[in-house]
Amino acid sequence: MPLCDTKLKLYTIRNKEVTTKFCKFNLPCKFDMPKRKNNTILIKEQARKLGFDFCGISRAEHLKNEEPRLEQWLNQNMHGKMHYMADHFEKRLDPTKLVEGARSVISLMYNYFPEQELKTKDNYKISKYAYGKDYHFVIKNKLKSLFSFIAEHIGEIRGRAFVDSAPVMERVWAQRSGIGWIGKNGLLLNRQSGSFFLLAELILDLELEADHPIKDYCGSCTRCMDACPTQAIVEPYLVDARKCISYLTIELKDKIPQKFEDKMDDWIFGCDICQDVCPWNRFSQPHKEPQFQPHPQLKEMKKSDWQEITQEVFNEMFRQSAVKRTKYQGLTRNIQFIAHSHQMKNEK
Numbered sequence: 001m002p003l004c005d006t007k008l009k010l011y012t013i014r015n016k017e018v019t020t021k022f023c024k025f026n027l028p029c030k031f032d033m034p035k036r037k038n039n040t041i042l043i044k045e046q047a048r049k050l051g052f053d054f055c056g057i058s059r060a061e062h063l064k065n066e067e068p069r070l071e072q073w074l075n076q077n078m079h080g081k082m083h084y085m086a087d088h089f090e091k092r093l094d095p096t097k098l099v100e101g102a103r104s105v106i107s108l109m110y111n112y113f114p115e116q117e118l119k120t121k122d123n124y125k126i127s128k129y130a131y132g133k134d135y136h137f138v139i140k141n142k143l144k145s146l147f148s149f150i151a152e153h154i155g156e157i158r159g160r161a162f163v164d165s166a167p168v169m170e171r172v173w174a175q176r177s178g179i180g181w182i183g184k185n186g187l188l189l190n191r192q193s194g195s196f197f198l199l200a201e202l203i204l205d206l207e208l209e210a211d212h213p214i215k216d217y218c219g220s221c222t223r224c225m226d227a228c229p230t231q232a233i234v235e236p237y238l239v240d241a242r243k244c245i246s247y248l249t250i251e252l253k254d255k256i257p258q259k260f261e262d263k264m265d266d267w268i269f270g271c272d273i274c275q276d277v278c279p280w281n282r283f284s285q286p287h288k289e290p291q292f293q294p295h296p297q298l299k300e301m302k303k304s305d306w307q308e309i310t311q312e313v314f315n316e317m318f319r320q321s322a323v324k325r326t327k328y329q330g331l332t333r334n335i336q337f338i339a340h341s342h343q344m345k346n347e348k
């Protein structure tokens with residue numbers, strides 16, 4: 001295999017300085033193998049120590065197969081009013097446009113499945129991922145630690161950390177890295193953990209050992225599609241965001257269209273239905289993240305408390321929570337929409 005001297009890099013592995021050469025054809029180079037393997041193991045071990053459940057690696061390359069699918073999704077306006085989804089089309093498909101010289105995408109999985117669900121009797125529902133402190137902060141801090149660890153133990157690297165914060169196709173990278181498969185509900189699933197976890201990435205200009213995708217274990221099951229109350233999973237693996245309760249209650253800033261009256265069950269922030277019914281979530285284990293514990297007041301809420309919620313209570317209960325994304329106005333809009341739907345139903 002040809003070697004080139006144009007990209008000389010200095011690494012430090014466990015305090016020993018090593019000079020390496022990169023192949024100019026961006027091909028795996030046998031002379032780098034032991035070091036790449038070593039670095040990969042080191043990173044995966046550290047990810048586990050930081051509380052990530054799974055860590056997988058893909059080569060940073062243009063997502064050629066996803067391009068027509070993403071384009072079609074956008075052309076059909078399935079992103080609704082999430083205008084940010086139509087921005088940075090090229091960057092979304094090409095990690096080297098986010099990090100110059102990117103070589104590897106490290107995909108990480110962080111569990112949020114709660115030990116106990118919030119009570120559902122005489123209560124509205126909020127998605128499990130939003131019970132505690134906003135995952136963007138919790139996970140970003142862990143990504144920063146992992147990044148510093150790599151810089152300290154492997155050497156000067158260029159890279160960026162992402163958690164739901166940039167034009168990155170997180171599920172596609174996770175699927176490529178073998179940490180799970182994309183299910184018919186559009187979410188990443190893992191045989192050991194189900195799907196109640198969040199995804200995050202480090203995109204680095206560091207060559208690592210890439211993992212391989214695994215097979216799709218959905219089989220003939222269609223439970224998620226059958227259970228979705230708004231038929232948002234329009235075909236297997238394809239979610240029309242405009243119909244998804246998660247979009248309607250979190251991302252949509254206008255009025256919720258009348259046609260969804262009676263279809264939203266009791267969901268006032270997000271929706272977990274297509275995950276709750278998924279057989280692979282029988283294997284979900286409770287998370288160990290203290291910051292994901294719900295605010296004590298949230299555990300005590302009843303429908304009447306939600307209907308009377310004030311800006312002050314909202315601020316206190318959701319001070320560092322992902323629920324802040326809807327703002328007080330958005331959450332009260334959702335509560336009123338659902339309360340009104342139930343009232344109409346009872347009057348019929």
Ligand code: B12
Nearest residue numbers: 066069073127164170187188198199237239241246270271
């Ligand atoms: C926009 C968005 C939404 C939108 C749109 C959802 C969607 N399916 O795209 C809304 C607001 C509805 C939403 C809802 C939710 N979201 Co969201 N969302 C995102 C976000 C920011 C971008 C997703 C995206 O790129 N969509 C664009 C479409 C085109 O991408 P795609 O669905 O992957 O498209 C592929 C498929 O359609 C596929 N495809 C199309 N046709 C076919 C045909 C075949 C045969 C195959 C195999 C594939 C295939 O190809 C496309 C391109 O690869 C990501 C974070 C990120 N940056 O990735 C989080 C993210 C996907 N969301 C997440 C979560 C947790 C949720 C909710 C569960 C939250 C909740 N409880 O309410 C719900 C679940 C709804 C659902 N069933 O998808 C997590 C998912 C974690 C996981 N385990 O997978 C992510 C990764 C955030 C994170 N960092 O953890 N979300």
Ligand code: SF4
Nearest residue numbers: 228244245271273274
């Ligand atoms: S989150 Fe709810 S509304 Fe959205 S696709 Fe899943 S079941 Fe349907």
Ligand code: SF4
Nearest residue numbers: 183184218221224278
């Ligand atoms: S409910 Fe069934 S079809 Fe849907 S994601 Fe889970 S295994 Fe796949």
